[in-house]
Amino acid sequence: xxxxxxxxxxxxxxxxxPKETFITKYIFSQDHKMIAKQYLITGxxxxxxxxxxxxMMRMQIAWPEEPNVIFKALLGKWAPEGVMDADxxxxxxxxxxxxxxxxxxxxxxxxxxxxxxIPLQIGARDMASxxxxxVSYWLFFISSVIMVCSFFVEAGPAAAGWTIYPPxxxxxxxxxxxxxxxxxxxxxxxxxxxxxxxxxxxxxxTVINLRTKGMSMxxxxxxxxxxxxxxxxxxxxxxxxxxxxxxLIMDRSFGTSFxxxxxxxxxxxxxxxxxxxxxxEHLFWFLGHPEVYIVLLPALGITSEIIATNSRKPIFGYRAxxxxxxAIAFLSxxxxxxxxxxxxxxxxxxxxFTFTTLLxxxxxxxxxxxxxxxxxxxxxxxxxxxxxxxxxxxxxxxxGLTGIILGDSALDINVHDTYFVVAHFHLVMGIxxxxxxxxxxxxxxxxxxxxxxxxxxxxIHFWVTAVCAYGVFFPMHFIGMAGLPRRYYTxxxxxxxxxxxxxxxxxxxxxxxGGVFQLVFxxxxxxxxxxxxxxxxxxxxxxxxEWTTPVxxxxxxxxxxxxxxxxxxxxxxKPGHEDDFVPQTVPMYEGEEELQH
Amino acid sequence: xxxxxxxxxxxxxxxxxxxxxxxxxxxxxxNKEANNQVANDTDNRINGYLMIGFLIFIYVITIICFVKFxxxxxxxxxxxxxxxxxxxxxxxxxxxxxxxxxxxxxxxHYFAYKYKGEKGRKALFFADNNKLEAIWTIIPVIVLAxxxxxxLFTWTNIMNIDTxxxxxxxxxxxxxxxxxxxxxxxxxxxxxANVRLIDIDRANILGVDESDPNAQDDIITxxxxxxxxxxxxxxxxxxxxxxxxxxxxxxxxxxxxxxxITQFSFTPTKTTAEMRETPEMxxxxxxxxxxxxxxxxxxxxxxxxxxxxxxFDYLLLCNKICGKSHxxxxxxxxxxxxxEYEAWLKTQKEFKYSLVTVE
Numbered sequence: 021x022x023x024x025x026x027x028x029x030x031x032x033x034x035x036x037x038p039k040e041t042f043i044t045k046y047i048f049s050q051d052h053k054m055i056a057k058q059y060l061i062t063g064x065x066x067x068x069x070x071x072x073x074x075x076m077m078r079m080q081i082a083w084p085e086e087p088n089v090i091f092k093a094l095l096g097k098w099a100p101e102g103v104m105d106a107d108x109x110x111x112x113x114x115x116x117x118x119x120x121x122x123x124x125x126x127x128x129x130x131x132x133x134x135x136x137x138i139p140l141q142i143g144a145r146d147m148a149s150x151x152x153x154x155v156s157y158w159l160f161f162i163s164s165v166i167m168v169c170s171f172f173v174e175a176g177p178a179a180a181g182w183t184i185y186p187p188x189x190x191x192x193x194x195x196x197x198x199x200x201x202x203x204x205x206x207x208x209x210x211x212x213x214x215x216x217x218x219x220x221x222x223x224x225x226t227v228i229n230l231r232t233k234g235m236s237m238x239x240x241x242x243x244x245x246x247x248x249x250x251x252x253x254x255x256x257x258x259x260x261x262x263x264x265x266x267x268l269i270m271d272r273s274f275g276t277s278f279x280x281x282x283x284x285x286x287x288x289x290x291x292x293x294x295x296x297x298x299x300x301e302h303l304f305w306f307l308g309h310p311e312v313y314i315v316l317l318p319a320l321g322i323t324s325e326i327i328a329t330n331s332r333k334p335i336f337g338y339r340a341x342x343x344x345x346x347a348i349a350f351l352s353x354x355x356x357x358x359x360x361x362x363x364x365x366x367x368x369x370x371x372x373f374t375f376t377t378l379l380x381x382x383x384x385x386x387x388x389x390x391x392x393x394x395x396x397x398x399x400x401x402x403x404x405x406x407x408x409x410x411x412x413x414x415x416x417x418x419x420g421l422t423g424i425i426l427g428d429s430a431l432d433i434n435v436h437d438t439y440f441v442v443a444h445f446h447l448v449m450g451i452x453x454x455x456x457x458x459x460x461x462x463x464x465x466x467x468x469x470x471x472x473x474x475x476x477x478x479x480i481h482f483w484v485t486a487v488c489a490y491g492v493f494f495p496m497h498f499i500g501m502a503g504l505p506r507r508y509y510t511x512x513x514x515x516x517x518x519x520x521x522x523x524x525x526x527x528x529x530x531x532x533x534g535g536v537f538q539l540v541f542x543x544x545x546x547x548x549x550x551x552x553x554x555x556x557x558x559x560x561x562x563x564x565x566e567w568t569t570p571v572x573x574x575x576x577x578x579x580x581x582x583x584x585x586x587x588x589x590x591x592x593x594k595p596g597h598e599d600d601f602v603p604q605t606v607p608m609y610e611g612e613e614e615l616q617h
Numbered sequence: 618x619x620x621x622x623x624x625x626x627x628x629x630x631x632x633x634x635x636x637x638x639x640x641x642x643x644x645x646x647x648n649k650e651a652n653n654q655v656a657n658d659t660d661n662r663i664n665g666y667l668m669i670g671f672l673i674f675i676y677v678i679t680i681i682c683f684v685k686f687x688x689x690x691x692x693x694x695x696x697x698x699x700x701x702x703x704x705x706x707x708x709x710x711x712x713x714x715x716x717x718x719x720x721x722x723x724x725x726h727y728f729a730y731k732y733k734g735e736k737g738r739k740a741l742f743f744a745d746n747n748k749l750e751a752i753w754t755i756i757p758v759i760v761l762a763x764x765x766x767x768x769l770f771t772w773t774n775i776m777n778i779d780t781x782x783x784x785x786x787x788x789x790x791x792x793x794x795x796x797x798x799x800x801x802x803x804x805x806x807x808x809x810a811n812v813r814l815i816d817i818d819r820a821n822i823l824g825v826d827e828s829d830p831n832a833q834d835d836i837i838t839x840x841x842x843x844x845x846x847x848x849x850x851x852x853x854x855x856x857x858x859x860x861x862x863x864x865x866x867x868x869x870x871x872x873x874x875x876x877x878i879t880q881f882s883f884t885p886t887k888t889t890a891e892m893r894e895t896p897e898m899x900x901x902x903x904x905x906x907x908x909x910x911x912x913x914x915x916x917x918x919x920x921x922x923x924x925x926x927x928x929f930d931y932l933l934l935c936n937k938i939c940g941k942s943h944x945x946x947x948x949x950x951x952x953x954x955x956x957e958y959e960a961w962l963k964t965q966k967e968f969k970y971s972l973v974t975v976e
Contacts, residue, residue, distance in 0.1 A: 089621055106941050113938075181938045187875055188858040188939060194793065195940045281876025284812035284824065285793070285857040297859055297874055332734070334744040362861065363872050364853075364879035367776035371769050378765050382757050388721060389753040395728040397741035402664035402733060403656045410668070410729050414675075417721050421714040424764060430771035431707055434868045437861065437936045472654035476638055479660070483667060487674060494678050498686035503865035505936045508944035514934075515927040518905045518912075523686070529623060536627045540634075553654050560655065593740040600739055 048158075050150030053573050055157050056136035057468055060461070062157075063128020064545070066164055068538075070119035073112045075535045080104045082528035084510035098176065106509040110179035111171075111197055113507055117182030118167065118205070122212055125315040125453045127160050130254075133318060133460050134223050134247040136468065140566035141241050143232025143585060145576040148225040152218050159215035163208045170204035178205035181507060183304055186279040186297050190271050193285045202272070206265050213262045220251035220258075227251075232565075234585035239604070241564050241589040242328075242335060245342050246321020249349045250314050256353060257310040264303035271295070301363055305356035312449050313352040317345060319456020320387065320416075323409040325589075326463050327391055329562045330406035331398030332600045334590035337390045344383035351380045361429040362436055370429040377427035381420070388417050399593070399600070403560065404478030408459035411486050412452050418490075419447025422497060437507075440500025443493045451489045458482075461545070466559050470571045471552030477544040481537060488534025492527050499523055563589050563603045587614060658736055665733030672726035676719075694897050696931065696952070697867035698884040699775045704868070706764075706771050713760060778882045784848035787841070789933070790823050791853070791860035791873040793940050796933055796948035799823060800836040802967065808832020812856045812875075820973045824856070827972070835968040841933060841950045844958040845888045853879045861937035864950065866892070872937055885952045892952075893929050902929050 049055060072094070079088060087102035098108035135153065139146055147153045170177040179197030180189035184205065192199035227240075227248045240248075270276040271292075279300040280292035328335040335341060357365065357373035391413045400406065422444045425431045435441065458481075465473045499520045504511065511517045511524075558567035565585070569577050583605040591602040596612060608614065656664075695704055732740075778784075788799035788807055801807045808831040814824040825832045843849055853862055855873035862881070863870045871881035892898055905927050913923030935946035953961070 090624070106944065110938065110941070110943070185859050185937075191858070194858050282812050283857055283875050284815050287817065289813050289815065292876075294876075296876060298877070331732075332740040334742065336743065337745055337750050339745070340750045362870050364874050364877060367772065370776070371772060374768055374772065375765055378761050378768075381761055382754060385757040386750065386754055389749075392721065392724050392728060393743075393749065395725070395732060397743065398728075398732045399734045399738050399740040400661065400665075400729060400732050401656045402661045402729075406656075407664060410725065413725055414722060417725070418675075418718060421718055424714060424761075425707065425710050428706070428710065428764065428768040428772075430703055430768050430775060431710065433775070433870050434703060434707075434865060436870055437863070475654045475656065475660065479664065480634060480638070483671075486671060490675060490678055495682055495686070498682050502686065503863075503934075505863065505934055507938045510944055513945045514932070514947070515905060515909065515924075516929075516932060518908050518927070519901065521908070532623060533627055533630075536624075536631055539631060543635075590744065593742050595742055 048154055050146070050154045051573075051575055052135045052139050052147045052150070052153060053468070053577075055153050056132050058157050059127060059131030059135060059160070060468070062161060062164060063124050063132060064542075066119050066123040066168075067128060068542070069168065070116050070124055071535055071538060073116040073119070075531060076104070077109065077112050077116065078528040078531040080109055080509070081511075082525045084512050104509075107176055107179060107196055109509040110181070110195075110507065111177045111201070114178050114181055114184075114197070114205075115167070115171070118178075118209075120450065121182060121311065121315065122209070123160075123164055123167065125450070125457070126216065126311070127212070129315065129453060129457045129460075130247065130250060130318050131157070131160065131219060132457075133243070133322060133464070134219070134251070136464060137243055137566060138223055138226050138247055139230070140467070140569060140577060141244050141564050141589075142227060142230060142235050143565050143578075143582045144226060144230035145578075145582070147222050148230060149222055152222050156215045156218035156222065159211050159218070163212040163215060166204055166208035166211065170201050170208070173200040173204065175199045175201060177201040183301075183308065184268070185304075186268060186271065186300050187283055190268060190280055191283070191285060191290075203269075206269055206272075210262060210265055213258045213265075216254055216258050220254040223247055223251040224255065232582045232585055235604075239585060239588045242324035242338070242341055242345075243318075243321040243564075245345055246317045246324070249345050250317045250321075253310045253317075253349050253352060254314050257307040257314075260303055261307035264300055264307075267303075268300065298360070298363055298365060301360050302356070305359045306353075308359065309356040310352045312445070313348055315449050315453045316416075316456075317348065319412060319453040319459075320345075322456045322460040322463070323391070323412050325564065326405045326409045326459050327394050327413075328590050328592060329463075329560050329601075330401040330403055330409070331394050332401065332592045333394055333398040334592055334594075335390070336393040336396075337386075338588070338590065340386055341390055344386045347383040348380060351376060351383070355380065355427075358427050358429070358432070361432045367429075374427060374429045378424065380427075381424060384416075384420050388413060388420075401560070403462065404473070404475055404482055405459045405463035405560075407479070407482040407486075408455045408462065411482065411489075412455040412459065414486075415447045415455065415489065416452045418494075419444055419449070419452060423448065434503075435500055437505055438500040439496050439504050439506055442506050443496035443500060446496075447489070447493045451493065458485075458541070463560065464566075465545075465548065465552075466555030466571070467566055467569075469549050469552070470555055470573075471548055472555050472559065473548045473552060474544050477540050481541045481544070484537040484540075485534055488530045488537070491530030492534065495523050495527055558603075561599075561601045563591060563601050565604055568603060568605055656734070658734065661733040661735070665730040668726045668729040672722060675722055675726075679715075679718075694892075694895060695866065695868050696885055696887040696892055697869065698886055699771075700868040700883075700886075702771045702774065706767055709767070710764060713764070775883075778850060778880065779848070780850070782848050784850040784882055785844070786850050786852065787843075788823075788852045788854060789841075789862050789873065791855040791862065791935065791939075791946075793857050794935070794942035794946040795839070796841075796862075796935075796946065797823060798838050798841045798948070799825070800838070800962065800965075801831075802834030802836055804831055804834060806831045807852060808835050808968070810854070815856070818973070820971060823854075825968055833967065833969040836962065836965045837968065837971065838965055839948065841948055842958055842961050843885050843950065843952045844955045845885050845891075845952050847955070848882060848884045850882045851880060853881070858939050859937045860935050860939050860946070863934045863936035864931065865934070866931050870936060888952045888954060889929070889931060889950075890953075892931070898929055902927060 091099035091104050092102035098105045175196035178201045267278040277292040277295040280295045283290040355377045358377040361370045585604045586607045593600045786801040790797040808829040809826040810824050812824045853873040855875045860873040909924045931950035933948040
């Protein structure tokens with residue numbers, strides 16, 4: 021404890037900082053701003069890998085079993101003569117899901133923006149523990165490397181789907197990918213979970229303890245509320261996945277029978293007795309469903325902040341927004357069974373989970389309506405970040421609404437595991453969270469790199485992405501309702517689905533265009549780091565505290581004392597002030613009323 | 618080849634757009650405003666109009682999808698007794714979704730257009746309103762209450778199996794990568810079974826207990842025949858990994874889990890022949906065959922075999938990822954009259970006669 025006090029002391033005292041070497045500044049940095057950038061760059065690289073995998077899957081679905089030079093170049097022995105192998109298709113499905121959910125939208129999104137914004141927006145010198153923060157990033161880095169390396173083992177990477185249900189994932193006899201590939205998957209995820217927990221604990225402790233004077237919980241920007249609650253959900257649910265992974269390792273390597281029983285495979289009876297795969301499903305989804313909100317809530321927090329700033333209006337219903345974040349967080353931990361309506365569990369449990377699941381629609385609706393009301397009579401500044409935030413609200417509504425169908429056990433019977441599900445969750449958590457991440461990058465790029473992203477490239481990026489996202493996932497609902505199962509390598513063995521082949525080609529074309537146009541973003545991102553227009557201190561004329569720090573990054577964030585906070589973050593266009601924004605650090609003038617919130 | 622061409626086209630489009638941006642930038646060189654990467658009034662206006670364009674795009678894609686794919690037979694042509702219940706609930710949910718989607722997307726994009734920023738204008742300071750919050754909390758509560766109640770009735774109705782109606786008991790047996798069906802025979806009671814009893818040499822492939830008297834008249838088949846109008850109780854087993862027995866036309870699905878027996882029950886209401894004669898199905902099959910004829914022409918031109926003509930059959934598909942050939946794990950389902958069914962069953966071998974004696 022005393023070490024911590026001294027540490028805090030050292031931060032307050034700027035003149036005597038030890039000289040930083042290249043290694044302590046850029047590699048083993050303990051500065052939250054640098055760690056945020058490390059998370060962002062690693063997440064971006066993983067994102068590129070994940071998206072490329074999805075494009076290969078889409079090409080296989082649209083033009084099944086046709087030779088393709090891209091497959092030949094990228095998949096090597098897994099695409100003899102350029103024809104994709106069925107095993108590697110399932111591996112792509114699996115690793116694409118894993119990378120996008122955990123490595124891009126959990127670590128890449130939360131890791132980047134929680135790290136960057138929590139200290140800056142609450143007025144702290146750094147995270148509570150800079151060292152743990154650094155360890156958290158490097159564990160994430162190691163787990164990313166292991167996950168990518170699993171593509172290069174003899175029998176191929178894990179291929180049991182990102183949900184890795186045993187027995188498929190437990191038995192190398194069932195599938196090549198369940199050998200070394202699955203071992204690496206489990207090791208990588210175990211390290212990832214350790215990283216995520218260290219990060220989350222740090223976020224929670226920082227938000228609770230290190231707020232500057234005047235920054236009460238009810239004055240926190242909604243970004244911080246979202247990151248804070250996300251971290252709590254992570255701490256509650258990730259350990260359960262860790263235990264599931266450990267038990268699966270036991271079953272795989274030490275002959276226990278937690279998840280396995282009565283198995284006859286490839287001519288032999290295995291010794292397993294008494295376990296149940298349904299137990300694994302429960303453990304997996306106890307994380308798996310909250311994970312959806314771990315991915316989505318930070319994106320919604322970012323959106324709240326950006327929509328308010330760019331509408332030049334207070335976010336509508338601050339208290340309701342906080343309440344709905346809390347309600348979603350609570351409900352998210354008691355709905356996991358809706359992934360298991362037809363898993364063989366008691367139908368009565370199905371009824372209970374239908375009830376709790378559909379309740380989530382209420383706080384979600386409140387959030388959507390509050391966003392729309394925030395736009396009403398605003399003075400909307402159409403920056404790329406704002407476009408992505410509006411895009412997020414749009415996909416959140418479209419994707420969220422079909423949840424009413426999937427959460428209803430009776431309807432789930434027929435659309436479970438079809439493309440309807442794929443369309444639903446990609447829109448509501450994939451695209452929405454990705455838009456949140458893009459919005460955050462466009463908005464806080466000046467804070468991260470001291471330069472601006474090019475707005476025209478941003479506009480092109482947004483509009484093409486927006487059209488393609490709907491082009492891909494909207495028709496997908498319909499092929500799902502027609503009964504097309506997901507995770508099929510090709511549909512050509514089912515003449516029943518021949519009339520959907522053209523739709524699949526259209527979807528793939530949209531996916532390819534959308535995928536290729538992400539290059540616009542990548543170019544903009546990397547070129548602007550070096551050649552972007554120099555940023556001013558507060559380019560978006562925003563109220564939150566990160567914009568009171570100098571453009572050049574310094575250890576400890578503020579050169580002098582940390583400013584005091586006098587008001588909430590959303591005094592935009594407040595009557596009685598000349599400017600249309602009033603930063604949180606501006607004291608109340610005499611007689612000014614603070615909103616009751 | 619098609620893929621390669623499309624990718625080339627994409628790359629060229631990209632290059633072209635990049636060039637256009639360059640040119641655009643060059644024409645703006647004179648503009649030396651300090652904060653010029655922040656949206657100005659022109660950007661606000663253009664993007665505001667694009668928001669309306671995007672709203673129209675969403676509506677158009679919705680209309681196209683509903684018109685073109687909205688009544689794929691699977692959505693309106695169920696073949697089981699509980700099917701219409703699910704379909705009705707689906708339609709009600711769809712109407713709710715369609716309404717909410719249309720209105721909220723309109724408000725979102727229209728506001729984005731209507732209130733696009735102008736220099737010097739000030740936004741309305743409007744931070745909270747309890748009445749509005751209450752309205753959009755209570756309305757979803759009411760709508761969802763309705764949906765939940767109807768959903769739970771439908772669900773309970775399907776999942777609570779009524780054994781008093783003496784359903785036909787059939788075991789669905791899943792393995793990588795095929796399905797087997799085991800009929801309970803005259804006694805309508807399945808013999809005990811466990812994968813530990815599998816004896817490939819004796820052709821006891823499902824691990825049926827040879828000493829169980831109930832097992833003797835069981836019948837194992839690779840096609841699923843069901844008599845129309847009679848409730849069927851499926852008992853599902855899997856010998857290796859998770860599978861899912863998905864029978865979309867009957868609105869039926871249940872996972873097959875190694876180590877436990879799961880169950881699902883439904884009553885088929887249309888024979889295969891009747892289903893083939895429904896107008897929707899005739900249209901669908903004609904359409905599919907038109908597509909297949911075209912595809913065959915291409916294949917024949919390449920010197921490969923053409924595709925066979927498609928005739929409708931009910932199918933059982935595997936719908937839980939189960940390994941390499943997951944995409945081809947299917948079984949034909951034939952629904953027929955009681956007489957046809959009995960005649961077919963008589964041609965099948967009973968378990969006790971299907972075993973091979975090993976010397």
